[in-house]
Amino acid sequence: xxxxxxxxxxxxxxxxxxxxxxxxxxxxxxxxxxxxxxxxxxxxxxxxxxxxxxxxxxxxxxxxxxxxxxxxxxxxxxxxxxxxxxxxxxxxxxxxxxxxxxxxxxxxxxxxxxxxxxxxxxxxxxxxxxxxxxxxxxxxxxxxxxxxxxxxxxxxxxxxxxxxxxxxxxxxxxxxxxxxxxxxxxxxxxxxxxxxxxxxxxxxxxxxxxxxxxxxxxxxxxxxxxxxxxxxxxxxxxxxxxxxxxxx
Numbered sequence: 470x471x472x473x474x475x476x477x478x479x480x481x482x483x484x485x486x487x488x489x490x491x492x493x494x495x496x497x498x499x500x501x502x503x504x505x506x507x508x509x510x511x512x513x514x515x516x517x518x519x520x521x522x523x524x525x526x527x528x529x530x531x532x533x534x535x536x537x538x539x540x541x542x543x544x545x546x547x548x549x550x551x552x553x554x555x556x557x558x559x560x561x562x563x564x565x566x567x568x569x570x571x572x573x574x575x576x577x578x579x580x581x582x583x584x585x586x587x588x589x590x591x592x593x594x595x596x597x598x599x600x601x602x603x604x605x606x607x608x609x610x611x612x613x614x615x616x617x618x619x620x621x622x623x624x625x626x627x628x629x630x631x632x633x634x635x636x637x638x639x640x641x642x643x644x645x646x647x648x649x650x651x652x653x654x655x656x657x658x659x660x661x662x663x664x665x666x667x668x669x670x671x672x673x674x675x676x677x678x679x680x681x682x683x684x685x686x687x688x689x690x691x692x693x694x695x696x697x698x699x700x701x702x703x704x705x706x707x708x709x710x711x712x713x714x715x716x717x
Contacts, residue, residue, distance in 0.1 A: 477502035478701045481541035483534065483572075484552035487512045487636035488668045491552035494690040497672070498707055498714075503698070506544050507552070510537035515636035520609035526636065527556060538575045549576055550697045554584030554667050554689055555606065558613045562589075562620035580700060584689045587696035588663050589621045591713050595685055597660035599624040603650055605639040605666040606630045614665055626658050631669075639668040647674045651686065661685040667693075676711045685712045 472479055477500075484491050486509045495505040510533040516522040534556070541549065549572060551557060557565050565585045572581050592600065600623050602614050611630040618625050629650060633639045651674075654662055662682070664671045667690055675688035688711055695713040698705065707714045 472504075475502065475504040475547075477703060478504075478548065478698075479544065479546045480505050480548050480550050480697055480701075481544065481546035482507045482550045482552045483537050483541060484509050485512050485530065485636060485668070486510060487515050488552060489637075489640045490668045490670045491690060493670075494672050495550075495694060498694065498710065500698075500703070500705055500707075503703060505550070506541065506546060508537040508541035510534050512636055516634070517607060517636055518632075518634040520607050523607045523609050527559070530556065534572075535575050538572055542576055542579075546579070548697055548701055549579050549581040550693055551581065551583045552667050552690075552693075554665050555610050555613075557583035557585040558610070558617040558665065560613070561616045565617060582693050582697040582700065584665065584667065584693050585617055587693045588665075588687055588689060589618070590696055591687055591692045591717075592618075592621075592623060592661060592663070594713070594717055595661060597623075597685070599626055599658055599660045601625070601627040601654040601656070601659045601662050602629070603647075603654055603662065603664045604628065604630045605633040605642065605669050607632055618663070626656070627654055629654055636668065639666055640670060642669060644670075644674050647671060648678065651678050651682065655682055655684075659684070661687060663687045663689070665689050672710055676709055679712055687711065687713070
């Protein structure tokens with residue numbers, strides 16, 4: 470018997486304890502019968518101010534992500550959506566696949582959407598070849614983003630990291646700054662712009678930017694939701710959340 474409110478899909482969302490944007494972006498979508506249920510993993514070290522601090526942060530969350538996946542499974546979800554992205558880019562395409570396999574072992578082989586895989590799928594669907602990327606990260610993580618998309622066959626022209634000093638400060642970046650950064654990244658040599666970092670509030674800005682840039686601007690939260698929905702066979706088209714949910 471289906472869940473009364475989740476009669477089309479019940480999606481478990483794995484979110485860092487410092488993240489304040491993912492749940493908002495999931496719940497902003499008008500999707501009757503689809504519900505999102507967050508399980509938050511503890512972030513002991515939110516300092517991201519240097520490459521070394523970022524690596525330490527990553528090491529600590531690798532210890533706590535499995536517990537969040539375990540907790541999410543207790544609501545009996547139909548699917549898992551990873552509400553964090555840095556770890557999913559680590560180690561290139563092979564590292565992303567290994568990460569998914571680790572989560573599947575905990576979830577009992579439940580389907581999973583990651584930020585990296587959803588962006589790869591969206592870019593493939595759009596048929597683009599050259600991209601630029603915007604992240605909230607330090608250079609050590611920007612390199613991983615570059616390597617992942619290169620492994621996937623895309624020509625990565627530029628990756629620009631905002632070097633946000635903490636995991637919580639990522640959510641403090643205002644739309645005006647994001648617009649300026651998109652202008653810096655754009656160029657005739659770029660077919661699409663990809664935004665990484667799930668605590669960066671980018672969905673509305675990206676949707677608007679597609680109009681004045683005249684090209685896809687993929688906000689990772691919107692694209693991850695698109696990927697999860699389409700994998701589940703849910704084909705709702707939604708305006709205001711970017712090209713993938715609007716057209717594909």
